[in-house]
Amino acid sequence: DTAVSQTPKYLVTQMGNDKSIKCEQNLGHDTMYWYKQDSKKFLKIMFSYNNKELIINETVPNRFSPKSPDKAHLNLHINSLELGDSAVYFCASSQATPGSGYTFGSGTRLTVV
């Protein structure tokens, strides 16, 4: 079983559209994250979320919003997509204890045309 799974794996869409990327983890972790990896391969954290708090990287536009229906899911909604949103988005999860490692999903390649 895949520990952290993301869907879809690839997403091609037009500018201005609204899209969602789903993430599910079956590890029983209580904290989930979204990262963005741009064309220069820099991995940047976007959000971290557990059932108590959402921490947002201040550089993330408010067009991006995480939504968590339950502890095992953290979906990423993106409104009014722009060309610069094209990137690979990675979901991850961890246990909220010091020293816990992260488990990453395999990524969603988003292309905005």
Add this chain to the structure above:
Amino acid sequence: DAKTTQPTSMDCAEGRAANLPCNHSTISGNEYVYWYRQIHSQGPQYIIHGLKNNETNEMASLIITEDRKSSTLILPHATLRDTAVYYCIVSRGLTGANNLFFGTGTRLTVIP
């Protein structure tokens, strides 16, 4: 923001030990050292982490200097599948703020 410095790239002969250095001179007492790797745009993969003591697992060994200002990740017998970008990260790993900030990493190429 990343608080580590790593060489941009390294080569290693297949079957030899790969030693990847990392400087983290501003590390604080409650920060862990984590190592992750990313193979060709796959999701980053956790390798190992440590606080003060040296650590070893089935993938690698982590040597942390006594002053904790630097560390070395050791892959004892590098294979072609170990070719990847290796990230050294320091983090407090606190509840709800386990945020890992990735730097540019070291691109390790294992040569046949």
